[in-house]
Amino acid sequence: MTAGDRAAERRAHLIGAVLDLIDGGGIPAVSMRAVATAAGVSLAQVQYYFRSKDQLIVEAFRHICRDVEGRAAAVGFDGPARSVLRALIDLWLPVDERLSRDARVWLAFSAEATTRPSLMSFAAEVDEELREAFAQILRRASGSGELNPAADPVMAAAGLLAVIDGLVVQSLVLDESERAGFLSPRVEAHLDLLFPKAQRKPKRSKGT
Amino acid sequence: MTAGDRAAERRAHLIGAVLDLIDGGGIPAVSMRAVATAAGVSLAQVQYYFRSKDQLIVEAFRHICRDVEGRAAAVGFDGPARSVLRALIDLWLPVDERLSRDARVWLAFSAEATTRPSLMSFAAEVDEELREAFAQILRRASGSGELNPAADPVMAAAGLLAVIDGLVVQSLVLDESERAGFLSPRVEAHLDLLFPKAQRKPKRSKGT
Numbered sequence: 001m002t003a004g005d006r007a008a009e010r011r012a013h014l015i016g017a018v019l020d021l022i023d024g025g026g027i028p029a030v031s032m033r034a035v036a037t038a039a040g041v042s043l044a045q046v047q048y049y050f051r052s053k054d055q056l057i058v059e060a061f062r063h064i065c066r067d068v069e070g071r072a073a074a075v076g077f078d079g080p081a082r083s084v085l086r087a088l089i090d091l092w093l094p095v096d097e098r099l100s101r102d103a104r105v106w107l108a109f110s111a112e113a114t115t116r117p118s119l120m121s122f123a124a125e126v127d128e129e130l131r132e133a134f135a136q137i138l139r140r141a142s143g144s145g146e147l148n149p150a151a152d153p154v155m156a157a158a159g160l161l162a163v164i165d166g167l168v169v170q171s172l173v174l175d176e177s178e179r180a181g182f183l184s185p186r187v188e189a190h191l192d193l194l195f196p197k198a199q200r201k202p203k204r205s206k207g208t
Numbered sequence: 209m210t211a212g213d214r215a216a217e218r219r220a221h222l223i224g225a226v227l228d229l230i231d232g233g234g235i236p237a238v239s240m241r242a243v244a245t246a247a248g249v250s251l252a253q254v255q256y257y258f259r260s261k262d263q264l265i266v267e268a269f270r271h272i273c274r275d276v277e278g279r280a281a282a283v284g285f286d287g288p289a290r291s292v293l294r295a296l297i298d299l300w301l302p303v304d305e306r307l308s309r310d311a312r313v314w315l316a317f318s319a320e321a322t323t324r325p326s327l328m329s330f331a332a333e334v335d336e337e338l339r340e341a342f343a344q345i346l347r348r349a350s351g352s353g354e355l356n357p358a359a360d361p362v363m364a365a366a367g368l369l370a371v372i373d374g375l376v377v378q379s380l381v382l383d384e385s386e387r388a389g390f391l392s393p394r395v396e397a398h399l400d401l402l403f404p405k406a407q408r409k410p411k412r413s414k415g416t
Contacts, residue, residue: 026323028236104322111319114312114380115234123381150404155397158375162394165377166370172322173331186370189363193401196358 011049011059014039018060023101027112030056054118061109064102065126068092081141082195085134089164089187094171095180103168131157141195148196156194163190219257219267222247226268231309235320238264262326269317272310273334276300289349290403293342297372297395302379303388311376339365349403356404364402371398 001009017039021029030053036043050056068091075087094103113119134157141147147156167186171179209217225247229237238261244251258264276299283295302311321331342365349355355364375394379387 024323026235026320028234104319107319107322110377110381111312111315112234114315115232120381124378127378127381148401150400152397155394158378158394159371159398159401162371162374162378162398163367164370164374166373166375167366169318169373169377170332170335170366170370173318173328173335186363186366189360190367190370192358193356193367 007049010041010045012063014041014046014049014056015060015063018056019063019101019105022057022060022105022108027057027108030060032056054116057109057112058119058122060105061122061126064105067102077137081137081144081146082191084137085160086187086191092164092168093179093183093187094168094176095183097176100172100176100179103172107169107172127161130161134160138194146195146197148194151194160190160194163187215257218249218253220271222249222254222257222264223268223271226264227271227309227313230265230268230313230316235265235316240264262324265317265320266327266330268313269330269334272313275310285345289345289352289354290399292345293368294395294399300372300376301387301391301395302376302384303391305384308380308384308387311380315377315380335369338369342368346402354403354405356402359402368398368402371395 014035017035018030021034021038032046032050032053033043035050035056036046039046046056050059071091072088075084075091077084092099092103094100109119110123113123131154135154138147138151138153138156138160142149142151142153147153164187167183171182174182222243225243226238229242229246240254240258240261241251243258243264244254247254254264258267279299280296283292283299285292300307300311302308317327318331321327339362343362346355346359346361346364346368350357350359350361355361372395375391379390382390
């Protein structure tokens, strides 16, 4: 293990502690000292890797983004646009403990970003990247005739990201056991509007 | 002024202080003591009207909900569904300072509600009421042939609330000056999907 590997491992360990703290008590639970305690290291160690509470929060959110990106890379982008989008959306819906934690961290970060300029631009950038990724898929779907001809790919991409974000916000105040039942039909209903001709899965089997 | 009026006035004054605190520093900025200081009253006065920080936060959010409800009551519900919905949505989009404050308070409340069971049920109730209000309008629009026949009123209501919530989350990390330009065309694009036959305003004049 090189010195670089060790440093990366230590940073990852600290970020893990930040995620647990946010998940338990929101952004207010995060401080340099609380992270040191939660991670079982000295305050100086935390200060060595991160300069401020803001940086800890940004890095925690960035970690979640990278994690979703990593899983997104495993999604085959070659199938029908509707299936590709549904597979990408499923990486994000808070239907299990891990995804719920990530969604709570995202929401806490989004709320915090509205009053902290240092977080705001990063949040806006991530949104813009996601809209652009969706727009790329929807432009292709528009070219192939899959997309509702009344929909403009750029506007539809923004609408799709908004639907997902909004449904996630609303599902997080429901019981975890109710979330899949709340989210899935509403995501499908929105995709029905975007892809009026595409068939849903044959006989609506439960497989992907 | 009766004793009841005076009590209502004092509660309103304290709620105003809570809203200012949340707007400035999010939920962490709220405490019984901070509210007393911001409102220029004693801690005992705050404790007389509110039993806990959670109650302060719930009441602040309830205040905003009532405020939006009050303005919604002034919207004529008799016109075409699309125009009625657009007028209702416009009560909520964060395009000026006051609406931005309300939206930030909503987002802070939503994030906080995911980790506090005492807030969660109230947040879920408010969402459910909004979805039901939209569904009522959309059922009528379905009956009159205004609604896209591919859309189910209940699912479309959930989708519409999600689009609004998601766009609000995303717009709050943009500069206030960019928000109207971001929000309005994306709201219209979603309404285009729900009401494919309805004409937008004639010649797209800027008037309502």
